[in-house]
Amino acid sequence: NAGVTQTPKFQVLKTGQSMTLQCAQDMNHNSMYWYRQDPGMGLRLIYYSASEGTTDKGEVPNGYNVSRLNKREFSLRLESAAPSQTSVYFCASSEAGRGRATGELFFGEGSRLTVL
Amino acid sequence: LAKTTQPISMDSYEGQEVNITCSHNNIATNDYITWYQQFPSQGPRFIIQGYKTKVTNEVASLFIPADRKSSTLSLPRVSLSDTAVYYCLVGRFAGAGSYQLTFGKGTKLSVIP
Numbered sequence: 746n747a748g749v750t751q752t753p754k755f756q757v758l759k760t761g762q763s764m765t766l767q768c769a770q771d772m773n774h775n776s777m778y779w780y781r782q783d784p785g786m787g788l789r790l791i792y793y794s795a796s797e798g799t800t801d802k803g804e805v806p807n808g809y810n811v812s813r814l815n816k817r818e819f820s821l822r823l824e825s826a827a828p829s830q831t832s833v834y835f836c837a838s839s840e841a842g843r844g845r846a847t848g849e850l851f852f853g854e855g856s857r858l859t860v861l
Numbered sequence: 862l863a864k865t866t867q868p869i870s871m872d873s874y875e876g877q878e879v880n881i882t883c884s885h886n887n888i889a890t891n892d893y894i895t896w897y898q899q900f901p902s903q904g905p906r907f908i909i910q911g912y913k914t915k916v917t918n919e920v921a922s923l924f925i926p927a928d929r930k931s932s933t934l935s936l937p938r939v940s941l942s943d944t945a946v947y948y949c950l951v952g953r954f955a956g957a958g959s960y961q962l963t964f965g966k967g968t969k970l971s972v973i974p
Contacts, residue, residue: 749904780964785966786966787948787964787965787966787967788905788964789964790961790962790963793961803961804963835904835905837904848893848895848907848910848950848952848962849895849907849910850905850907850962851907852904852905852906853904854902854903854904855902855903855904
């Protein structure tokens with residue numbers, strides 16, 4: 746299994762440009778998440794989707810939009826990129842129960858975004 | 862979500878047991894304590910989770926006292942490959958099986974040959 750797959754892995758944008766980060770999971774998980782990680786910092790939750798058809802704001806949602814396209818896919822969109830959004834973005838998924846610990850999230854490898 | 866405090870960095874020699882302590886004074890009744898490991902240029906990886914007392918799996922043990930205001934991750938006989946950042950998190954259900962976690966800055970563990 747591939748687990749959680751993020752595309753693109755690297756992206757450079759100019760201020761004001763828009764782009765969408767794609768995330769897909771093949772573990773049939775209900776819940777999906779988007780985090781960002783700045784250098785030397787921990788991860789901060791941007792948005793999450795508890796189940797297909799629902800999305801909720803996390804700690805730092807400003808400047809981002811999300812779409813839970815179906816159970817497998819959860820995309821993150823930057824409508825007008827700013828240098829402050831330069832970061833590494835991680836997508837994750839989880840499924841409580843089924844023998845899994847409730848706090849066990851499965852993370853992708855990250856998407857490194859630079860906004861000039 | 863409760864804020865967590867853990868040492869910024871720790872050094873250990875190969876083969877030693879490493880204990881990383883985390884404080885979470887404002888933990889709520891419904892919160893679980895979870896630890897993650899992160900290598901450079903990778904996403905975090907789940908290590909262990911607990912609610913109270915002791916939990917052990919194949920890679921680590923987690924000790925949580927009765928008041929749950931702190932927890933200690935114990936890594937037995939570390940090797941060079943255990944060099945990573947370790948995050949202590951307090952989290953709770955956010956509905957429909959999702960789990961809301963707050964990451965701090967973590968503890969950077971360096972294992973020395």
